[in-house]
Amino acid sequence: MSVDVDVTAEHIARQIASTIDPVFAMIDGWRDVLERELAGPYAGALTGEGEPTAEKLDPVVAALASGELEREGSLITGAGFVAAPGFLADAPWHLAWWLSGSNTFGPGSGLRRLTTVDDPDSEQFRDYTTLEWWRVPARTGTRHLTGPYVDYLCTDDYTVTITTPVRVGGDEMVGLVGTDLYVARLEQVLLPVIRESGHPCTLVNASGRIVASTDARRPTGALLRIEGLAEALTPLRDAASVTDAAWLPGGEAVVPCGDTSLALVLEA
Template sequence: MTTGSPARRLAEDASRSLEPIYELLGQIADEVLRCLPPRATLSEAHFSTLHRSLAERLQREHAVWGMGFIAAPFVVDGLERYMAWWQRNNDRVARLRLNFDPTSIDVYDYLQMDWYQLAKRGQARVAYGPYVDYSGSDMYTITATIPVVADGTFLGVAGADLVVGEVERKLLEVLRQADEDAVVVNTERRVIAANTPRWFVGSRLPAMPAVGSTADPSSFRDVAEMPLGTGWVVAIAWPENDTDRSRPQA
């Protein structure tokens, strides 16, 4: 793989198409930091401006189901769990309220979820999914998050639930520039978008795409990681033959 490879060029263009998502999360994180009181304990009351901003943004951002701030334990009002999260359902925008009671059988324990844990561990940009968000939007989604940090202290994450179809559409506009079969794959080997019926969104490849010879049915002609910072890769396939070169797994 060379710097000027076809996969590298597609990866750069694909990253640019999704960069606005993380610019949005950066703006949410900045708003959270502006809510911090200079000396008092952070409370729900300090987020009044943030809540208004989230509701207004969500009216305009039709590529996302929901967005907001998810706090680390005891950061807000001494609560172990706290979310300032707004969600869109058709044309209605409302604040999402979930069950955080740890003694309840249906507690929403976001502290254990990958999109939270990865950001907590220092990953600057997380994109988890696609998956069906049964506890939140009930939609097929990708959750994007970034850590919110003040003076070296992890406060939580700024996040957004992305409409998978919109993410796929943006990526397809890029992949269709390629003459060969091309696919975007996430860190869990799941297909995010492809310009060919050889793969379908959400399917899982047997292995992460890697460059290899035509003798290896799982190899690709060219592979490049997207500069977006999520670990997603763009892979260009060898021409199809009688062998199914990259049969997806469920």
Template sequence: MQETRVHNDDVLHDILARVDTFFDGLFAPLARWLPELEQQLRAHLHEGPITGSQLVALIEPGAHAILDGTERPLYGAGFCASEAVVTTGNPLAWWQGSERSLLASSTFGPGQASIDLGRLEWYRVPERTGERHVAGPFVDYLCSNEITITSALPLIVDGTFWGVVCADVLVHSLESEMSADLASAENVTLVNASGRVVISTDPDYETGDRYAGARAEGGVASLGEDVRMVSSKRYPFALVVPA
């Protein structure tokens, strides 16, 4: 049986502080973009909702500024509009990959190929709560086809939800960013609020696994005395290590 190295709480808090700092750096440019985006949309919506193609032209400079102006390893960024903003065409203006390509997909067409964006976690949670949200890890079949974490901020204008600004990070990029911090941390696992594994140095866990003892309803809160855990105060993450 492999021996577990027991880390003191200071080590766990230091690693978690790096996770917080990483996501602070994702949300900061999104937050700075919101006032500018609100002003631009107000100017274009005085006669009613705009089209998806108009949204793309409006959003592209801001999305590229997010992608090119941060040290974080972003995969994609953009804006997903509500029906208060776009009623015709694609409500998602999104650029991704090293070439900053515009996402163009038939998934927004009619019939079985269509996707109800409003049901996706990174959209529906900020719409419901009015607060920033981190969704994932999940396999992003819409954009990257890779395991992804999406950070989202709602745009609410005069009490009306206008959509969300978002940025994507691939989990393997987060793992690379955290590699130095985790190098000497044995059997430490970063989980989300539902108890899903984000990254781990425990050989028993891979990204997307549910941590043992984390029930579907209770999530990370249902983990018992068999683990030691420190939780972030700003983001839906916790570090877990066997007790």
């Protein structure tokens, strides 16, 4: 028996989108500020008479991210800017990333800078351009939601990372702005909404990886393996704007959650 996608299911999808959309808008605003500061008549704010430097850029990024990281009830646990290799004259590899007080990763507490290894010759160095949250936006030129995944770089816990390209001089990507969200925090906010469906219901990303589920047998981070699901999610992976529900061979309904690249899977 197939699941009827009624007004309630569509309402839930809209509620999920409305939870994530403010984070998207915030990141887009940060991108716009950095692009203005790095281009045209604004460039002097960061570059002076020379090339862009981490010394000048980092305080701007900190000012953008710190307010939201310190805001009570914020969904985000980390945020900042990641530079394209070689873009900054004084830091060929550079992460300007800050952690909130709710982020328990690494030493210290409260708002603090993430400690990174930026020397490619170090055994602890990690090439961030190989990671999904960099690779996909660099290829598509658009915002990307990565995860859930265990983030051993910034949170050491199940995390969703949202990143979007920063460009100057036309199409040149000079880095990314983005933020981390603990999946456990997202579950607290989204599960009560998802339960309103009245059906077994699972929220997945565009790859079918589970963000939250009303079924305890479907753990966060695992792939939801249902016949036809991968094909139904293809438009989300292609960054297409999808609004209509799809039905799987087993009768399950797949309902897109706005342009978040997330979808609800409702089972009979």
